[in-house]
Amino acid sequence: MRKIHKIILHCSDSDIHDHDNIQTVRQWHLNRGWKDIGYHYFITKDGRVRWGRNPASFGAHCAGHNRDSIGICLSGRRKFTPDQFCSLRMLLIQLMKEFDIPKTAIFGHNHFNKKKSCPNFDVQEIINTL
Ligand SMILES: [Zn+2]
Incomplete structure (x- = not known):
């Protein structure tokens, strides 16, 4: 098992209903020529946690930080649901x-890449309630 030192949170950057599933996001990443979805977990708007890459493998979600991190993506751009945050807290714990x-x-993705607004929700607020 690789050493995992941190967890990085993302959003899918889409509130379109047809994008609210892991298959669509996996296809986006395959279209970029990647071998699989870049994240380890994907949380749909109804709060279901879907498995992406195996946590034993490196992800592809945060330049310079993929070796020692787990990437979690919440489906959404501006609208996230209480079910998603509930599932996120349980997954983080x-x-x-x-x-x-x-x-x-x-951390949120934007902690490492200041040009990004991802994950578009308050990571500290989540951490405070763990
Ligand atoms: Zn991101």
């Missing part, structure tokens, strides 16, 4: 325990 990751090692 589970991953923090499994990989011994502290709260201080959970």
Whole structure:
């Protein structure tokens, strides 16, 4: 197993209903020539957690930080649901325990790339309620 030191949160950057599924986002990433979806987890608007890449494998979601991180993507651009945040909290608690990751090692994509607004929700607010 690779060493995982942090968790990075993303959004899919689309509120279009037909994009609210992991197959669509996987196809976007395959179209870029990637071998699979770049994220390890994808959370649909109804709060269901879908498996992307195996956490044992590197993701492709945050330049310079893929080797030691897990990438979680919430479906959405501006509109996220309470079900998604509930599932996100449960997933974070589970991953923090499994990989011994502290709260201080959970970041939004925009923490590493200031040009991005991703994940478009307040990461600190999520961390505060864990
Ligand atoms: Zn992102």
